[in-house]
Amino acid sequence: MSPHHTLRERPATYLGEAADDESRRSAADLPELALTALWLMGRVPADALPAPVLRPGRAGRGPGPDVREATVLTPSGVARTGDVEMHLRASDFVAHGHADDPAYAGVILHLCWEDDRAPAARGTPTPLPGGGLAPTVALQPVLRTGARVEALVARGPTGIEPCGTAIGRWGVEATAERVRAEGRRRLAERTWRAWRLIDRYDVDGAFDVLLERALAATAGRAREDTDRRADLAAAIRALFAPDVSTALVEMALRSAGEPRRVIETMRVGRPDAGGLGAGRAAEIAWNVVIPLTAALAAAYDDLPLARMTALLADRWPAPRPYGRTLTLGALVGRGRKSRGPGALYAQGLLHLQDLWCTRGGCGACPLSAPAWPVASS
Secondary structure: OOOOOEHHHOOHHHHOOOOOHHHHHHHHOOEHHHHHHHHHOOOOOHHHOOOOEEEOOEEOOOOOOOEEEEEEEOOOOOEEEEEEEEEEEOOHHHHOOHHHOHHHOOEEEEEEEEOOOOOOOOOOOEEOOOOOEEOEEEOHHHHOOHHHHHHHHHOOOOOOOHHHHHHHHHOHHHHHHHHHHHHHHHHHHHHHHHHHHHHHHHHHHHHHHHHHHHHHHOOOOOOOOHHHHHHHHHHHHHOOOOOHHHHHHHHHHHOOOOHHHHHHHHOOOOHHHOOOOHHHHHHHHHHHHHHHHHHHHHHOOOHHHHHHHHHHHHHOOOOOOOHHHHHHHHHOOOOOOOOOOOHHHHHHHHHHHHHOHHHOOOOOOOOOOOOOOOOOO
16 A cells, blocks of 8 residues: 555546536545545444444554454354455556455455446455455445545544553553463463374474474574475484483473573574574474473473473563564554563463454453453463
């Protein structure tokens, strides 16, 4: 989306033969961002939309659709969450390259001012990359003038998302602890999955599966071929020879609850020679060592090991900010680029995003509640 496109770029006849001079002047100054604001404020007339809106979502930041995580009620009665894309002209979806961009495959509504496509295509759904379709809604026939849009927007927002007021209700530290509590829930789920892998493959096999996944997930933008990844896996695997379960337990107990001791142990080779940097080593250890150690502690009722693993998790440093939680992180007061108070906080944002934000759960999540008990660390 480019906020600099306006209806000034199109002849006045595109506003309809019945539009008078005042209507044309009003629409000529309509910015594309006004449509986004209209949607987010809940001011798009309901009778113009193909489905009831349960949640307008949030403004997109950076490349990708204009609005993320909007939720509508489908005719079957099932809530559907996805993206909304705004344009002044329906043809801009193709002109801007969205039709071939996978980032737009999740669009559930294409909202535009006018549908300027060929007569046979007007009013039809917008084809999406991957083969999907999104309803196309043109607002000009309903609102008629840009001045009407501006008047609706000028009424101001209906309010911010409930999590945006969490700090006002609980304070900074208490809000952060609620997010970290969600991180503990996410870690508990990962621990359960780790135990399922142990049950299926034994500890050594579970370690190999989690390590391969962690290496693939943390490769980032680097082009890491299969051979290079296999070399890294072998080097890390050698650290835990000859018995993975024993090495895991000893590593956790020797750490004295200091994550840096585990992270430094995981750093095989030098980063400038293709080895692991501290950040990647920390993420791999979080995804492999922590859940497996927690699973072993639970399986054998090893209380000292469980306490040490919990201490490591509580102190584990935060990873680089995740792109999909930047907005949520900013809403709860940590800023878009802040790493927040540790890995549990980052994991908590992911858990909230996956469990509530993307499923139409705004207003029902733990950060929306007026009061919510928090377990102590």
